[in-house]
Amino acid sequence: MPFESYALLTRMIGFCLLILIGADLVELAATVQLTNPSSEFRAIGRLIESVWFPLTAFALIFFPYSQNFREVRILAWLSYLPLFFAILYFLSVPLLVVNTSRLYNIDSFNLTRGIEAIDRELDNRQALLEKIPEDRLRQQAAALRKDTITDLTDIQEVRALLREELNRSATQTKEQIQANVDASRARLLRSTVKWLLGALVSGVAMLYIWRYALWARRQSKFKPE
Secondary structure (H helix, E strand, C coil): CCHHHHHHHHHHHHHHHHHHHHHHHHHHHHHCCCHHHHHHHHHHHHHCCCCHHHHHHHHHHHCCCCHHHHHHHHHHHCCCCHHHHHHHHHHHHHHHHHHHEEEEEEEHHHHHHHHHHHHHHHHHHHHHHCCHHHHHHHHHHHHHCCCCCHCCHHHHHHHHHHHHHHHHHHHHHHHHHHHHHHHHHHHHHHHHHHHHHHHHHHHHHHHHHHCCCCCHHCCCCCCCC
């Protein structure tokens, strides 16, 4: 296959990829919620993880050399797109840091609110426990400790047993909430580190392509006679 035909084929594939990338960016911009840190965080991650598509498109478009002046003029205009993507990826670095901090604070707030809700519920149940009739208390204690119910002759022992079960249940719930928050924070930090590195590498790669495409910008200034 002649080089001109090969270059034309690769550029056509690159242009098709650019059209698909543009459609994906429009869809991404339309669905992201700018006031929602979780939505922004996921959108930035999606943008970074799909960097292979614009990288491939720009490589197919700019790396084959061309001497056709009309084609070179088009390539010269398009050569600023990698610079736009480089700025976009570099700007995503502070956005990732800010949204990570916001999501971390939200997890902390939810943890505190969840523990406070458990403590309030525990206080309410313990207050209600003091008002429950003795017969009903013994029935509840029997359901919890069938093997030791014969030893529960004092009603205060029954109340102490039930308070112990309430405290144990509240503690287990708090530990589960803490474990869920810790797991969420670990996933958040892993994604942040991964996407920060990806954003920096992607930005540098886009800058390299923009600088390489300087040949098109230079050649477009010299119109053949």
